[in-house]
Amino acid sequence: MKIGIIGAGASGMVAAIAAADDPRNEVLLFERQARVGRKLLATGNGRCNLSHWNAGVENYHGSMPGFVEPALKAMDVSDTLHFFRGLGLYTVAENSGRIYPYSDQANSVVDVLRFALERPNIRLLCGKEISSVKKTKEGFALRAQDERFEVDRLVIACGGAAGTKLGGGLSGYQLLRSLGHHCTRLYPSLVQLKTETDPIKGLKGVRANAGIELRCKDSVLARSRGEVQFTEYGVSGPAIFDLSRAAATAPEGSTLHMDLLPELTADRLLTALCLRIVRLPNLSCADLLTGILHNRLGRVVLRSVDIPETLPLHALRWVQLAALSEAVHDFTQTLTGTMGMDGAQVTAGGAEVREFDPKTLESRIVPGLYACGEVLDVDGDCGGYNLQWAWSSGHLAGKSAGGAKA
8 A cells, every 4th residue: 555644744754654564555755845853853942852751631732632542542651662762762751751862862863763764665755845635536646846646545744833944834734625624723832922021121041930820800811830931022931831822812911920939928938038138137129039039030020019229128118028029929921922833832723633533543524534743733731742642643643544553
């Protein structure tokens, strides 16, 4: 059987390897870029957070989150690590559950997958952008520039619209639509957020561990906790990525509320500040939060409640001290947007999953057509969950298209 796979990213490469496990199959793997796995190289800041020990249905989003369950069961985290160990990749897990290559380099992951594609029954065609797909009586006819290819079965693994500079685009959705499928609204996820910049001026590069709530008026839209990094345009970091999906669709005027000391109660903070005032009454207020917060962050919080930095601690009034303590536990910024698809790591939304069989990832509309990875309306939390979906769904689609049970 001849199997076409469009897209040599994470899910497409695994799909090709899985389909080629049956030596009777001939696999044509098409990649529009000059090399495979370019987007994969950038994941995890170049470290490639390839999975998470706690990956489960609850970590995924979309119109039907439970859609991911059969694929995750067919290739769970243990199966994934066994698969990569078989390719020669060693991995290490952090205490958080995040899993990385032992080399701490994303290119190690890409390389072992690239080596695994070097099989007699896999034909890798880089620089071949499939511009159109038509269903035929025998299978599918694919058009790339002036070339025509015919396959018996077809897997769409083109990825999503996120990370356009690394190859993200709309081609997968367009090909699926041309075959009768539908797509949900697309928006960025795992993306940096824009806020009003004046309140955080001077904080570029500062990191903090914080509890965060995204609110609109009195409603809490999302919560997260972890590392936040301040930027010239707003905020980034894992804790921001975790709620960026909700932020992308948040109403105008929504706000981010940061507890900059989530492990210290307001009473304990006030006690600590009062003790400093008693011991160092002539110290300037600019250093009141020194040793508690990053110096630059402490001064920005101080300014947010209009306390002069030059004011000596003994002149600080109780109402000012109370306001400062409240600001530390509720440092508020107005959300103005996201960094968009260019800055996003993942696309939220995609091909309607109800139009695919979750047990095989075969189309319910077009027999012999399969889809996997980010092109589907599935997106995961920050922490390796999206790559686990890529491996699991690619494995299931490849096995199913190749005629084997996953």
